[in-house]
Amino acid sequence: MPAPEERGNWLRRLFVRYPWHFSAIIGILCITWYGLRNRHIPEPPEVMFEVPAFELVDQDGAVFSSETMRGDVWVASFFFTSCPSICPRITKSMMELQTRLDEADVNVHLVSFSVDPENDTPEVLKRYAGTAGADEQRWRFVTGPLKDMEALVVGGFKTAMDPKQREGDVGMYDIAHTTKLVLIDQDGGVRGYYNTDPEGIDEVFHRSQHVLRAGGR
Secondary structure, eight states: OOOHHHHHHHHHHHHHHOHHHHHHHHHHHHHHHHHHHHOOOOOOOOOOEEOOOOEEEETTSOEEETTTTTTOEEEEEEEOTTOSSSHHHHHHHHHHHHHHHHHHTOOEEEEEEESOTTTOOHHHHHHHHHHHTOOTTTEEEEEOOHHHHHIIIIIISOOOEEEEEEETTTTEEEEEEOOOEEEEOTTSEEEEEEOSSHHHHHHHHHHHHHHHHHOOO
C-alpha cells in the first residue's frame, strides 16, 4: 500500500492532468448537497372548514363518531352498495389508494359513507367490504339513520345527497351524490376535495402525507 505522501502526490498529478474532470465532480457534489439542503417540501393544504360532530355506526355495528378519527388523517368517500353507476369507480379508486398507502406504509385511514342507509345496514356493508377487498383496520364503511346521514353528507361535508330516483322499469334506483374524495386532518378539518381519476388519486395520496407530517393544529 502506498505511503500517505505517495498517495497525495498521485492525487495531485491526477488533478493537474485532469482539472476539468475534478471540477465537474466537485460541481455535481455541491449541486447535490445544495439541492438536498434546500429541497422544498410542499405545505399542507389549508383548512377549509371543520366537519361537525356526528355519531353513526360502522360495518361491525360499532359506534363510529367524529371522535373515532380524532388524531388520524383520513380520506372520505360517498357511495351506496347497490349503486348502478358511479359507485364502483369510487370504490375502485379507494382500493387503489389503499394499495398505495399500504405499499408506502403511510398511516392514513379511509372511510366510506353510505348515502343509502335504509338499505346499507352494517351487515350489508360488511359483505361489501369483504367483496371490495378492504383492509378493515384501515378502511371503514359507515351508515346511520337517514336524517343523520343527510345532515353529515350535505351539511357537514357540504356535498350532494339527492333523494332516490328510479332508473327505468327494472326496479333499480340511483342517488345523486358527489364522486369527490375528501381529505380530513387530525382535528376534523377538511383539507380538500379530489377527483377519483389517476391524477386525483395521486394528489390525495401526496397531500395526505403533507397533512400527516404537519401534525395536528
